[in-house]
Amino acid sequence: MELKRYAEIAYEQFGGLALDVVPYFQDFNMTLNKANIKLSLPEYIALAIASVFLSFGFMFAMFGTIFVLGSGLSGLVSALMLSIVVSGIVAALAYVIPLLKVNNRATVIRDMLPFAVMYLSTLAGTGSSISEMFENLAKVDEYGEVSEEAKKIHRDIDTFGMDVNEALRRGAQRTPSEDFEELLRGMEHILTTGGSVREFLRERAAKLMDDYERRIEKFADQLGLLVEMYITIVVVGSIIFTAMSAIMSSFTGFAPGFIVALQAILIFIGLPLISGMFILFIKGIAPGGIM
CATH class of the missing domain: 1.20.81 (Receptor-associated Protein)
Structure with missing residues (x-):
């Protein structure tokens, strides 16, 4: 409902501009249907336009303040360029996200x-x-x-x-x-x-x-390979890194506290992060009903 309301507000503000460019995006209407995005084509275009303007305004205000304080008025040019880049990324995402959603729904x-x-x-x-x-x-x-x-x-x-x-x-x-x-x-x-x-x-x-059973068999083979990679890279790799860092600390000028902090970051932040990414990747390639 929040997306629908946002689209309605965006259409109130940019509906005229959206209707002007609708003829150039007629094929995208079917993409919205396949993505199960419950917005009309003019509403979605208005939403995209509003998002581009909002992102530009927010980023220019933020970057402009930072650069003016740090570099003076010359920093406004950098703030303008960065804001344009971010706005371009937002526009690209507005086009790409429905395509990704179509692929995800198809899977x-x-x-x-x-x-x-x-x-x-x-x-x-x-x-x-x-x-x-x-x-x-x-x-x-x-x-x-x-x-x-x-x-x-x-x-x-x-x-x-x-x-x-x-x-x-x-x-x-x-x-x-x-x-x-x-x-x-x-x-x-x-x-x-x-x-x-x-x-x-x-x-x-x-x-x-x-066909589903063949995908299950293929996934089982991939899972076995991925588990071996996980054990080799994450488990064995972290043990080797911990041991090597302790040994190398005696040959370098790094303080022991720095080495301990580096090891703590790897164990308590790096390993959980890598493990979480590994789980998400497995869920992404797993056939439906497996995970």
Whole structure:
């Protein structure tokens, strides 16, 4: 809600400018849909423009104060350049973040899709309609982004009154996942040709599960290699560093207190930081449902 409110305020201030540049970013509208960013294209552009202006104003005020106090008026030029650089970074982030979110959603959907399709196959076996199948799927929070996509499809059918084929086509166009797109287009084809939806979903679930198991096996191999690297670099490396620093202190002019402080920083700050980054990296490459 905070993002929506910020976008509304930004649109009130920069809506006219945003509407002027909207024609140049029409393709980005689909990116926002795939990223599940619930803002219209003009609202998002206005948000980006507001963020650029705010970042420039804040950075210029901060850098300007620092440089004027330290270097006089000549420091304003440096403050201006740095503020422009930061504003450019903010503008780039406004463009890149939705793309990163699209990739992240595609990965999450890919990993949860085998289980979701198995669930849809079960529902199809009970005689549920397509609308009911996606309605029930949307209520299962464990499927995460797949449930979000199902919710949109059910909304198109139930609220907007679209026929099932059109809703499936729209769902296929806006999903960030190629696997989910293929699933929806396959369901549309089955409905058009009069085939068995249940059989199609069962076969698709089996294929997706095979792909998921292969990713699990690949992840297991990668995890073994990463654990060996962690033990070698972090555990063994820290022991060697501690021992070598103690030995080298006797051949250098560094005070013993400095060496002890350096070792303490490594043990109490460096190791936890590296371990935390290692855990985040593992979570990032792990297939959904593993961690």
